[in-house]
Every structure is written in structure tokens, then in C-alpha cells.
Amino acid sequence: MAKAEFETPTLSEYPEVPPIEIGAMKHLSPFVAKDIHQEPLGFPAELKDNWQEEAIEHMGELLGKYRSLQVFLDSCVKCGACTDKCHYYLGTQDPKNMPVARQDLLRKVYRRYFTFAGKYFPKLVGATDLTKEVLDDWYSYFHQCSQCRRCSVFCPYGIDTAEISMAAREIMDRIGLGQKYCNEIIGKVFKIGNNLGLPGPALEDTLEGLEEDVFDETGVEVKYPIDVKGADVLLVTPSADFFAEPHVDGLIGYGKVFHEAGVNWTLSSKASEAANFGMFIGSYENMRKISMRIREAALELGVNRIVFGECGHAWRVAYSFLNTLAGPWDFLDQRYPIPQHICEFTYDLIQEDKDKPYEQKTLKFNKSLNDDMTVTFHDSCNVARATRMGNMPGGQFVIPREVIKAVCNNYVDMENGTTHEKTFCCGGGGGLLTDDLMELRVKGAKPRMEALSNVIEEYGVTNMAAICAICKAQFTKILPYYGLGMDMIVSVHQLVSNAIILTGQQADEDEEETAEDDAA
Amino acid sequence: MSFLTIAFAALFYAATILLVVGLARRIHMFWKTPAPLKIPTTPAPTTQGGVVMRMFREVVFFESLFKSTKWTWLFGWLFHMALFAVLFRHLRYFTESEIIMAAVTFVSPLFVYLAFAMIIGLLGLLARRMLVDRVRYISAPSDYLMLLLLLGIGISGAMTTFVAHTDVVAVKSFFRHLMMFNFDTMPNLPTDPFMVVHLLLVGLLMIIFPISKLLHAPGVFFSPTRNQIDNPREQRHLSDWARKLEE
Numbered sequence: 001m002a003k004a005e006f007e008t009p010t011l012s013e014y015p016e017v018p019p020i021e022i023g024a025m026k027h028l029s030p031f032v033a034k035d036i037h038q039e040p041l042g043f044p045a046e047l048k049d050n051w052q053e054e055a056i057e058h059m060g061e062l063l064g065k066y067r068s069l070q071v072f073l074d075s076c077v078k079c080g081a082c083t084d085k086c087h088y089y090l091g092t093q094d095p096k097n098m099p100v101a102r103q104d105l106l107r108k109v110y111r112r113y114f115t116f117a118g119k120y121f122p123k124l125v126g127a128t129d130l131t132k133e134v135l136d137d138w139y140s141y142f143h144q145c146s147q148c149r150r151c152s153v154f155c156p157y158g159i160d161t162a163e164i165s166m167a168a169r170e171i172m173d174r175i176g177l178g179q180k181y182c183n184e185i186i187g188k189v190f191k192i193g194n195n196l197g198l199p200g201p202a203l204e205d206t207l208e209g210l211e212e213d214v215f216d217e218t219g220v221e222v223k224y225p226i227d228v229k230g231a232d233v234l235l236v237t238p239s240a241d242f243f244a245e246p247h248v249d250g251l252i253g254y255g256k257v258f259h260e261a262g263v264n265w266t267l268s269s270k271a272s273e274a275a276n277f278g279m280f281i282g283s284y285e286n287m288r289k290i291s292m293r294i295r296e297a298a299l300e301l302g303v304n305r306i307v308f309g310e311c312g313h314a315w316r317v318a319y320s321f322l323n324t325l326a327g328p329w330d331f332l333d334q335r336y337p338i339p340q341h342i343c344e345f346t347y348d349l350i351q352e353d354k355d356k357p358y359e360q361k362t363l364k365f366n367k368s369l370n371d372d373m374t375v376t377f378h379d380s381c382n383v384a385r386a387t388r389m390g391n392m393p394g395g396q397f398v399i400p401r402e403v404i405k406a407v408c409n410n411y412v413d414m415e416n417g418t419t420h421e422k423t424f425c426c427g428g429g430g431g432l433l434t435d436d437l438m439e440l441r442v443k444g445a446k447p448r449m450e451a452l453s454n455v456i457e458e459y460g461v462t463n464m465a466a467i468c469a470i471c472k473a474q475f476t477k478i479l480p481y482y483g484l485g486m487d488m489i490v491s492v493h494q495l496v497s498n499a500i501i502l503t504g505q506q507a508d509e510d511e512e513e514t515a516e517d518d519a520a
Numbered sequence: 521m522s523f524l525t526i527a528f529a530a531l532f533y534a535a536t537i538l539l540v541v542g543l544a545r546r547i548h549m550f551w552k553t554p555a556p557l558k559i560p561t562t563p564a565p566t567t568q569g570g571v572v573m574r575m576f577r578e579v580v581f582f583e584s585l586f587k588s589t590k591w592t593w594l595f596g597w598l599f600h601m602a603l604f605a606v607l608f609r610h611l612r613y614f615t616e617s618e619i620i621m622a623a624v625t626f627v628s629p630l631f632v633y634l635a636f637a638m639i640i641g642l643l644g645l646l647a648r649r650m651l652v653d654r655v656r657y658i659s660a661p662s663d664y665l666m667l668l669l670l671l672g673i674g675i676s677g678a679m680t681t682f683v684a685h686t687d688v689v690a691v692k693s694f695f696r697h698l699m700m701f702n703f704d705t706m707p708n709l710p711t712d713p714f715m716v717v718h719l720l721l722v723g724l725l726m727i728i729f730p731i732s733k734l735l736h737a738p739g740v741f742f743s744p745t746r747n748q749i750d751n752p753r754e755q756r757h758l759s760d761w762a763r764k765l766e767e
Binding site for chain 1: 546549550553554555556557558559561562563564565566570578582584585587588589592596645648649652653654655657658659660661662663665728731732733735736739740742743744745746750752753755756757758759761762765
């Protein structure tokens with residue numbers, strides 16, 4: 001099913017709302033989890049015989065536990081405000097990828113079993129029994145939602161399809177119909193400590209390699225420590241940062257910033273993963289269990305602060321949920337935000353440096369080292385619509401841009417309506433970053449690719465920066481489908497890393513060349 | 521008392537009970553269902569006062585809908601605001617308060633025409649539902665019927681004002697008696713067809729309110745993406761069922 005041939009959408013200069021094409025993506029659903037993926041998470045090994053009965057029972061339980069689900073299922077008036085807002089609808093034209101229609105897959109069953117009108121007048125209100133056909137639709141289309149919350153911005157009642165798709169995935173997991181990609185990864189986190197299944201020694205090797213690379217490049221001994229007891233700061237970062245491109249260049253950047261700030265920091269082999277796929281599958285229990293590793297690591301290492309690396313949904317779990325799931329954090333230093341984003345950390349230093357003469361600045365930048373780039377910024381959906389940075393609402397838009405502008409001379413934004421709270425998902429979020437959903441990922445990236453193409457044409461943009469491991473991995477993979485270079489996508493702290501002049505580093509011509517080579 | 525009068529008395533008692541009890545139960549359910557996680561759609565206000573302002577803008581100006589689609593916003597907002605204005609004018613049928621009567625008299629020269637704005641808004645929404653392929657796809661029969669019901673109420677009501685005047689004094693007297701449970705001197709309802717249709721449809725609307733999508737009215741106030749304060753780092757948010765996991 002995943003190998004079906006498909007065409008990459010053609011980009012248009014102006015965003016168009018395409019006509020519906022019924023069933024256009026019905027053929028696509030991700031690989032189903034096997035028993036070895038299901039059981040470590042406490043889910044049944046395979047679809048239960050009495051799945052229908054149990055699904056309704058679980059739905060009833062979730063309705064009593066989540067106000068969002070109850071209110072959202074009751075409140076939709078089918079006004080259509082969301083119908084042209086989902087990147088998957090815009091890219092695939094399948095009407096079941098319109099947020100309201102996706103919700104209705106669950107809502108029509110809710111109405112049938114839980115409401116007066118649906119019980120006695122099902123046809124009138126569009127209520128249906130939970131049949132195998134409906135379940136197939138659930139599996140297909142609730143795995144065609146990246147939980148990016150764009151629809152919730154435009155809904156007059158704030159209905160968030162992410163909440164609905166999380167609930168649907170939770171129900172499916174509990175009747176034994178899980179998604180392989182997410183559940184396998186969560187299993188790895190429990191067993192090894194991170195999504196990629198990198199064991200402690202492998203991490204140590206990688207970090208040593210990074211130290212050597214940075215030393216070779218700059219002549220400065222920047223440390224990338226792991227499991228250091230008594231460190232001040234625990235850095236929790238997505239495991240892709242340890243080796244994937246351009247992620248690792250971001251990690252190098254975090255290390256340089258910590259080094260210059262004189263902060264004693266450490267990674268943890270226990271919490272060697274910022275990502276928390278428990279959110280994608282809507283499982284409070286799994287999300288909590290994954291979060292508790294961070295608490296345990298912080299306690300064991302005796303740190304005072306927790307800083308998160310560049311990762312979108314991880315920042316949502318960290319910023320919005322960590323206090324709930326793994327708090328209270330009374331043992332950490334209360335003078336700093338708990339947890340703090342690496343962009344907040346860097347931004348604060350830049351702000352403190354503002355009025356100081358160059359020699360006294362904590363972070364010294366040579367912005368011209370990024371002059372070979374014209375950069376734009378992709379607001380990651382979870383950061384944009386589910387979190388904040390800094391003290392003021394909207395800080396999540398200002399702070400990363402200010403960091404970029406502090407290290408780059410050439411920065412432009414993509415057009416209104418495709419950034420900030422209205423940003424388009426990269427197409428790979430929400431547990432969909434798997435090869436078996438490649439068609440969806442390519443088509444779902446269309447709106448972002450359109451906006452990007454426009455600034456390439458108009459302003460000669462060469463690179464797009466992001467602060468999310470999933471965005472970076474997704475763009476690396478799908479940019480070539482649209483005829484763009486996979487290395488266009490860069491980490492924000494990669495830009496910081498390029499421009500930073502470390503204390504003791506000789507700023508000779510060699511370095512400038514190196515910096516250029518890196519960026520090319 | 522005429523049969524019609526008795527039937528409508530029964531209808532409005534039943535409809536009122538169903539509306540009040542149905543809504544109260546649903547609101548109680550929204551109220552007692554926990555919101556275990558902080559999920560405001562950000563950027564979100566960081567204070568309670570900010571949340572009140574956000575909700576105010578949402579309820580009074582339909583802020584999010586405005587961001588989404590201007591046509592739906594225009595027709596939707598027109599319909600809702602005209603409806604409230606028309607409802608305000610209807611207060612005169614239910615009260616003897618001089619202040620309210622004076623207020624109604626004061627606004628009437630303008631508000632009386634808002635029935636047309638309401639009808640135009642509803643027709644716009646109906647047209648959109650029928651003409652836009654995406655909206656047509658998501659529409660169930662009940663979605664059309666709801667608009668037709670509201671149109672029926674609006675048009676029949678406008679008829680009683682602009683085409684075939686009804687005996688409003690008798691109507692008012694009927695409802696005042698109904699409210700006072702005074703059946704001895706209750707007058708008969710006027711029998712003109714527009715009035716009868718109008719009252720019948722209003723009774724129907726009251727009955728289906730708590731079991732239909734009209735629940736969006738209380739729902740919006742309980743929507744966690746709109747009513748939560750953005751302060752998860754500052755204040756620990758924990759629901760009762762989540763607390764049990766910690767024990």
C-alpha cells in the first residue's frame with residue numbers, strides 16, 4: 001500500500017483551494033503495529049475480537065476524562081471555516097482530510113452511541129454505527145493528521161482536530177490497532193532511552209567525535225559532556241541531534257553557546273531524547289512515563305536547570321505538559337524558566353550583550369560568516385500554536401527570529417498567512433514521519449513549498465531555518481521532490497554556530513573559508 | 521380557552537423544561553469533565569483578564585471566524601447579532617418592567633428592521649452550504665434543516681410585523697399568564713397562521729437546542745483552547761484523575 005506511485009503536486013504562485021476529490025487518499029495508511037510493538041506500551045497485541053464494543057467503551061471513558069473531546073464533539077456547527085486550512089487537504093484534495101470531516105469520522109460514531117439525536121434519528125444527523133469500514137477510515141485518516149492545530153486557530157469554537165485524532169489513536173491502540181512507527185519508537189525509548197535506539201556508549205563516541213570536529217575547526221576545546229553529576233544545566237534534545245544533518249550542527253551550536261556562557265552542562269544517557277511520541281498517540285500514561293525519565297535524570301544528576309534543544313512537539317510536551325506530567329520541579333533553580341528552550345537561553349545572552357562593547361559580550365558573532373545565505377524561518381507548528389517562549393504571548397515567533405537576525409545579515413519572512421500562528425506544518429509531524437506515508441508527506445508539504453518557492457524567487461532565499469527535529473528530517477527528505485536542495489534546511493543553532501567567535505579562537509582567513517564550506 | 525391556546529401553553533411549558541433541564545445537564549457535564557492538560561491555542565493570554573478579553577472577542581466579534589473566511593463571518597455574524605437584537609425586542613412580550621419597555625421602544629425603530637438582516641444572514645449561510653463543494657460535503661440533513669427552521673422563524677415573525685399584523689397585546693397577555701401560572705383569565709392566542717407557525721417553530725427550536733449543534737453556544741465558553749491561561753510553567757495544572765496516577 002505504501003509503494004503506490006504518486007505525483008508530486010505542482011506549485012502555484014498563489015495559494016488555491018482545490019476542489020474535493022472523494023477517496024483520493026483512502027488507499028494510504030501506515031503499517032500496523034505488531035505484538036512486539038504493542039505490548040511494551042500496555043496495548044493488546046492485535047485487534048481484539050470484541051473491538052467494536054471495547055472501542056465504544058473506551059470512547060465513553062475518554063469523554064469523561066477530556067473536556068476538550070466532549071466539548072469539541074458537541075460544538076461543531078459545520079460552518080466550514082476549517083475546510084481549506086489543513087495542509088493535507090490542500091495537498092491531497094481528499095475531503096476526509098478537511099479538519100471537520102476528519103473529526104466527523106469520530107463524531108458520527110459518538111453521535112450514534114452517546115447522543116439522543118444519533119440514537120433515534122441517525123440518518124438525520126449523520127450518525128453511523130462503528131463498522132469495520134469506519135474503523136478502516138479511522139486508521140487511515142487519523143494517521144493523515146499531523147496534529148498541527150492550524151484548524152484550531154480558525155475555528156470559532158477553537159475545536160482542535162489534534163485532540164480528536166489523539167483520542168482516536170488512543171482508542172485504536174487500546175483495541176489492538178496501533179501504528180507501528182509511533183509504538184515501536186516509544187518501545188525504544190523505554191528500552192534504550194531514545195527514539196533512535198542509540199545506547200549510551202554510542203552517544204559517548206558521537207559526542208567525542210563532535211568535540212574533535214569543533215577542536216579541529218576552531219582550535220578551542222568545546223565539551224559535549226554526558227552524564228556529568230553536579231552539572232548546572234541538563235540539556236534534553238531530540239536524539240536526531242546526535243547524528244542527523246542538519247540537526248547535529250544545531251547541537252554543535254548549543255555546545256558552543258554553553259561554552260561561551262561558561263555554563264557547566266550535561267546531556268543524559270537516560271533522558272537522551274526530548275521527543276515524546278506519547279503525545280502523538282494521545283496516551284497520557286505513556287506520555288507521563290516518557291516524561292518521568294527527565295525528572296529521574298535531573299534528580300540523579302543533581303542539576304539546577306533543564307534546557308530543551310530544538311524540537312517542536314518536544315517543546316510542547318516540555319513547555320505545556322512537563323510541569324503537569326513530571327512536576328513539581330521544586331528542586332530546580334526557580335530563577336529560570338522550567339524548562340527553558342535553547343532559543344530562550346541564547347536570546348537572553350544576546351539581550352544581555354546588547355549594550356556591551358564587542359570585547360565584553362558573552363556571545364561574539366561575526367554575522368558576515370553567514371553572508372552566503374539568505375535565510376527564512378519555518379515556524380514549527382507545535383512551537384507556534386501550542387507553546388510560548390519568553391514572557392510575552394508570541395515570544396515563540398520573536399525569539400527564534402531575533403536569534404537568527406543576531407547571527408545573519410540576510411533574513412526574510414515568508415508571506416503572511418503561512419507563518420506565525422498560521423504557519424503550515426512541514427507535512428511530517430504528529431507521528432507521520434515514516435516512509436510508509438511518503439505520499440502524504442510529499443503532498444502535505446505543498447503549502448509550505450509554495451511559500452518557500454515564492455521567497456526563493458522574490459528574495460533569493462537560499463536556506464530555511466527550523467527549530468524542530470521532525471521538520472528538519474521531513475524537509476531533508478521532501479525538498480528534492482520539489483526540485484530543491486535537501487541541504488536548504490538548517491538548524492537555528494547551526495547559524496549561531498557558524499557565526500560565533502569562540503574565546504581563544506583565531507579569527508583568521510582559514511575560518512572564514514571553513515564556515516563557507518560548511519554552509520555550501 | 522381554545523384548543524390552540526391550551527396546546528401552545530403545553531408546548532411552551534414542555535419546551536421550557538426541556539431547554540432549561542437539557543442545557544443545565546449538558547453545561548454541568550462540560551463543567552465537571554476535567555481538562556487534564558494545558559492546551560490553549562497560542563499565542564494565548566497569560567492572565568485571567570486576558571482570557572476574558574479573548575473570550576469576549578470570540579463571542580462578540582467571532583474573531584477566529586473572521587481570520588478564517590470573510591463570507592462565512594459576514595453572514596454568520598450578521599445573523600447572530602440581528603438575532604440578539606430581535607430577541608431583545610421580544611422582551612416586551614415577557615415583562616412589565618418600565619425600564620425594559622422604554623429601552624425596547626427606544627431601539628425599535630431600528631431593531632425592527634434587523635429581522636431582514638437575520639434572514640439575509642441565514643440565506644447567505646444556506647447558499648454557502650449548498651454552493652461550496654467542501655461545505656456541501658460536510659453537511660448532514662440536520663444542518664440544512666436547522667437553517668430552514670431558523671429561516672422559518674425569522675420569516676414568519678417578520679410576516680406578523682410587516683404583512684399581517686397580529687394582536688400583540690393578546691400574545692403578550694398569553695405569555696404573561698403562562699409565566700404567572702394564571703390560567704383563569706388567560707386570553708386566547710390569536711389564530712393568524714404566521715403567528716401560529718412562528719410560535720410552533722420557536723417551541724421546536726427550544727426543544728432541540730440541548731440535543732443539537734446549537735450546543736456551540738455554551739460549548740464555546742468551555743473550549744480549553746480558548747479559555748485556558750497560558751501559564752503552564754508558572755503554575756502546575758493537575759486534574760484529579762491524573763493526580764491518582766502519582767499515588
